[in-house]
Amino acid sequence: MNTKVIQVEIITIGDEILIGQIVDTNSAWMAGVLNHAGFELAQITSVHDRKDHILESLELALNRADIVLFTGGIGPTNDDITKQTLCEYFETQLVFNESVLKNIETLFSTRPYFIINDLTRAQAMVPENCTVIQNIVGTAPITWFEKNGKIIVSMPGVPYEMKHAMTTEIISRLHDYFRTPSILHKTVQVYGFGESALAIKIADWENQLPEHIHLAYLPNSGIVKLRLSGISDNLLELEFVMNQQIDLLSAILGDAIIAFEDKPLEELIGYLLSVKGYSISTAESCTGGNIAHLLTSVAGASNYFKGSVVAYANDVKTNLLAVSFDDIQKFGAVSQTVVEQMANGVRKLLKTDIAVATSGIAGPTGGTSEKPVGLVWISVCSTQRSITREFRFGALRDQNINRATQAALVMLKELL
């Protein structure tokens, strides 16, 4: 068997992306799902709500790819023209679809403050020669077209509507239509190396990788993800070879590898806490609640996460976390002793097994020559042991918050 790699392109439609008002998170999510399903995403194109540009993009995409997935531009308001544009391309007209209206009625029956008006009713007008797929979580239906053995799908741009359509309908229908080979990705997360230092360290290993396995470096917030990718008709063989290569890599990098899977650290930590039956709390100054936010973004977090004290002001540190007022005077709030007292303080206050604390200067102001913006102290502790480290990140507030958060998660994983 020599299955052809099925190429997909995504076209996102909407002025909002092109004037920078929203970040296109849909495409990344779709890319992940498509890859997992054995399709290769060849290109993402974002264009305005303009007919000629949409048509040109579709034409070009169909020259290259087997499947074109549109998102966006099918809302009820006047600025959305995707449906009309697809009608023109497929030389058809809009017709009323009873079941789309029924779906909207069902949907609105549970939302007392939504009423069906002419604009929502217009959502039930669909191109005549397409397959209509109901969008049971929104008012705009999904439309599915076939042309010369290729598939064109138009979906809503609202993220949860698009995700619902992709997971419940689109992927399985694409699998009915196309036969896909296996695309396998494995990711190893490495901490403590810059990108090029890591590349030098693993150069010999990289050079001996089999031809059909591709390596990519993905640095982010202090962590470099190494991603191995391969396409094969024989998934078992591919997986075996990849695992062999990861064993070799592991022998070179040792503890610098902090995870063998492409999951966010907060999810890995949640899993470890659950398995070990430990509870956790956080005491956050410069990270401002971001560690708590990430830990609680994981479903089931209430099984191990008890709470946090975000202690921005010094009197919150002393009153709630029992940090010594004298030590703050003597060493400053951004210091080893204060961050250790914060970690222990919150662990005792919230009666948890594990705690993590951060104190730093996020910037852009508040730095001194001795304690510059970007200086962050982080401490993690259990009843038995603690680890405390000093970091110097940089000048940018967002980046300092994110890097400190990731470093705290890395230290938590180390402690566990």
Next chain:
Amino acid sequence: MNTKVIQVEIITIGDEILIGQIVDTNSAWMAGVLNHAGFELAQITSVHDRKDHILESLELALNRADIVLFTGGIGPTNDDITKQTLCEYFETQLVFNESVLKNIETLFSTRPYFIINDLTRAQAMVPENCTVIQNIVGTAPITWFEKNGKIIVSMPGVPYEMKHAMTTEIISRLHDYFRTPSILHKTVQVYGFGESALAIKIADWENQLPEHIHLAYLPNSGIVKLRLSGISDNLLELEFVMNQQIDLLSAILGDAIIAFEDKPLEELIGYLLSVKGYSISTAESCTGGNIAHLLTSVAGASNYFKGSVVAYANDVKTNLLAVSFDDIQKFGAVSQTVVEQMANGVRKLLKTDIAVATSGIAGPTGGTSEKPVGLVWISVCSTQRSITREFRFGALRDQNINRATQAALVMLKELL
């Protein structure tokens, strides 16, 4: 004067976007900056690190646009091939550039754990016929090419390196090269309407908008942003007409307009708190620290934000926030009385003027028929008054956390 609208396209290069491992936040940021500078972003294209596809994208983009901005694919590792590909396109070769190496040496001199190796040194090889722009915050230089009156720039994909290049060098150089008309956007943020209900409400107003002013609806987490856009050589006249239209809109929507600018609510709230000299704290259950995280993402937050208690576990609510144990037993943790006690509790505990509290069922589990997943109570209070409301969001954890956070910010703004 009838200045031509200068069209820009962005091409992002990197497998990581197309397999969904990272979200392309660069393009949205660049889009915002380009628009503000009077350029029109016509398309964003994301392609793999593959020579033929990069070349095709460049060719097509140059057919449509005046400026093509590349990001990504210029790191030190083997998977990055943009530089070599541009050499081929511009029929030139790589030559050693002394000042790039000097820049890398300067950069590394402040980072003791970074050493210059062969891969970093290779970053100093640049295409012979381009203008090299130093990247003083990273190792990969920016390369600037001119061809037939069009500009092609290749920048790093690392967000802060790209942002630094754009703000310090690229925009001003593009302004030296091209004359741009004024593109003006004005945004009004509306709360409490679904997208189509809002469209009906303002239909008459929308229909009388002048031809050269375009309206877009951008719904997100319960807020609909209405964005007016116009292009003109006469910025003052355009601004005057837009303001007139916004006054008309304001008369229709009244208090449903929560902001007249396109800034995140946390920034608007931070400004109001600063101006009024109020301090703030948060008590968060279902939002898990996300409100604190957003409030502290704003530079200068330490002037008004004192701290938070993330109270996931009930004993944290009773012990720290003085919530009545009996009331939790009687009404449940997700109830009006408990969330009001949480808000007052944290306000007194952290001695702030204002406080906000959330308690809800984020899901995916933990719901009952009476209290389903998505039910959230939110309370905001000052020493004088309080507002408490019940919300029913939906089934998705992320969305519940985000919508509850935005609703809390809207209520804070109302209180202020």
